[in-house]
Amino acid sequence: MKTKWISFLAIASLWSCSKTDDYVDPYANVKATFGSSIDLEHLANYANQTIPTYITKDNGMANPITDKGATLGRVLFYDKNLSSNNTISCASCHQQANAFSDTQVASNGVNGTTARHTMRLINTRFANESKFFWDERAASLEIQTTQPIRNHTEMGYSGTNGDEDFSNLVTKLSQLGYYKELFKFVYGTEEITESKIQLALAQFVRSIQSFDSKYDIGRSQPQVANDGQPFPNFTNQENQGKQLFLAPPQFDATGNRTGGGLGCAGCHAAPEFDIAPNSGNNGIIGVLNGTGIDVSVTRAPSLRDIVKTDGTLNGPLMHTGVFTDLQTVIGHYGNINIAPGNAVALDPKLRPGGNGQKLNLTAQEVNAMMAFLKTLSGTNVYIDAKWSNPFPN
Structure with missing residues (x-):
């Protein structure tokens, strides 16, 4: 019996070692890219922030903020890979240090400067007006989020003036390991679409609130x-x-x-x-x-x-x-x-x-x-x- 028991332990040990050696961390690229700034096992609180009882407006009911979605939105918001020459992100113009605006009159894009000054992004979720851009040409924040990416001057995936189109950006992001992991983490699949990008970016932007x-x-x-x-x-x-x-x-x-x-x-x-x-x-x-x-x-x-x-x-x-x-x-x-x-x-x-x-x-x-x-x-x-x-x- 003692010999059989020892043999069983040896087999179990080998099985355990084999399983450990074969283990693949599903978030290895996220950890390698972001280190401790993003912990998918301990997400920052975006979805359940304290909102004063006297605040009654909420234009985000159709796309509720989730910790997962806003985390992906944060990465997209700061990622310069969303521009055609990898130099401009949403945060290049919407800077946290300046209430998510810019100290320059016109912000720098990949092909010149913006046609209007960069609008602050404070409490956009609690805006009574649900349309966005200075001229309200976007019917929702979701629609607004990818328009700068599609703009020739701003981020350069316009499909005009020699630019690649948005599908080229999707292909580009699909080749980045951390996006494969993040989109699967949020949506259950690695597939990247404009709609998913819009939902995540809008959740992140709506999470930016100031009530102190x-x-x-x-x-x-x-x-x-x-x-x-x-x-x-x-x-x-x-x-x-x-x-x-x-x-x-x-x-x-x-x-x-x-x-x-x-x-x-x-x-x-x-x-x-x-x-x-x-x-x-x-x-x-x-x-x-x-x-x-x-x-x-x-x-x-x-x-x-x-x-x-x-x-x-x-x-x-x-x-x-x-x-x-x-x-x-x-x-x-x-x-x-x-x-x-x-x-x-x-x-x-x-x-x-x-x-x-x-x-x-x-x-x-x-x-x-x-x-x-x-x-x-x-x-x-x-x-x-x-x-x-x-x-x-």
């Missing part, structure tokens, strides 16, 4: 039932700015403000501070890289994290990058001129009685508005590792 600002601290206080109440953590100046932002103005027959607030919430409603659907343009109708006017810009990013907590702008503002400080922005809305060719496309709220609004701002009001806008900025969105570059430097 001074505004959020005040709004979440138990004694604060709505935005109209003074926030106990605000200074008098910040509360004044908040009231000016929320309250509609009163105008005379010529468009001069005679009382009330500044009416900013008419287009950028609290607490999401996104753009109202069906808005017209805001009077900024210039163009980059050309001449003429552009009256089609009716989309805007959330006003959250328009600046960092120290007051530094996250890049120039508007689609032309024409403004480089908050005071100038407020001044623009304080004195709207109806330019030739823009009488119809200009948002009606900016032309009371058919006249460009004149808010007759005082220095105190301008300073209060700037103080309030700075309360909309958090800190975590700039440093959270789950939104950072997973590729080694």
Whole structure:
């Protein structure tokens, strides 16, 4: 019996060694490429982040965020292989350090610079307007995600002007071991399609949220039932700015403000501070890289994290990058001129009685508005590792 038992142990040991030697790690390429920045056995929390109870908008219900999908989206977002010459990624223009925008007026692409300034990607999931791009030409964030890839100037898989088309990109990504593993991990198959890329990228972008600002601290206080109440953590100046932002103005027959607030919430409603659907343009109708006017810009990013907590702008503002400080922005809305060719496309709220609004701002009001806008900025969105570059430097 002792001899038979020893033989059994020897066979078992050999079997065990054989199984170990034959084992193939299904995520070997992911581990070799990303190291500890991506751990598929311990995924970052994208799907179950805390969302304040006063936030009610959600345009991502048709493509719910999953930890797996957003992880793949993060890799795609930062991967320069998505451009035709392997030099540009989504993150090249949408930089975490700048609230996922760019400090340059026009961002660099593979064949020149972008036609409009790069829009911030903060709280896109909580935007009331579900269309994307400055001119809202994409019906959803999913559709938007691959349009820069298909753009000749930006990422170069346009299928025009000598570019390869999107199918060539799919072939290229299919040859990368980490994508074989990631697509199988997320979708159960190594097959890569544009639709799968769109779903994953949109999940990652929608996961980028900012709710740790001074505004959020005040709004979440138990004694604060709505935005109209003074926030106990605000200074008098910040509360004044908040009231000016929320309250509609009163105008005379010529468009001069005679009382009330500044009416900013008419287009950028609290607490999401996104753009109202069906808005017209805001009077900024210039163009980059050309001449003429552009009256089609009716989309805007959330006003959250328009600046960092120290007051530094996250890049120039508007689609032309024409403004480089908050005071100038407020001044623009304080004195709207109806330019030739823009009488119809200009948002009606900016032309009371058919006249460009004149808010007759005082220095105190301008300073209060700037103080309030700075309360909309958090800190975590700039440093959270789950939104950072997973590729080694």
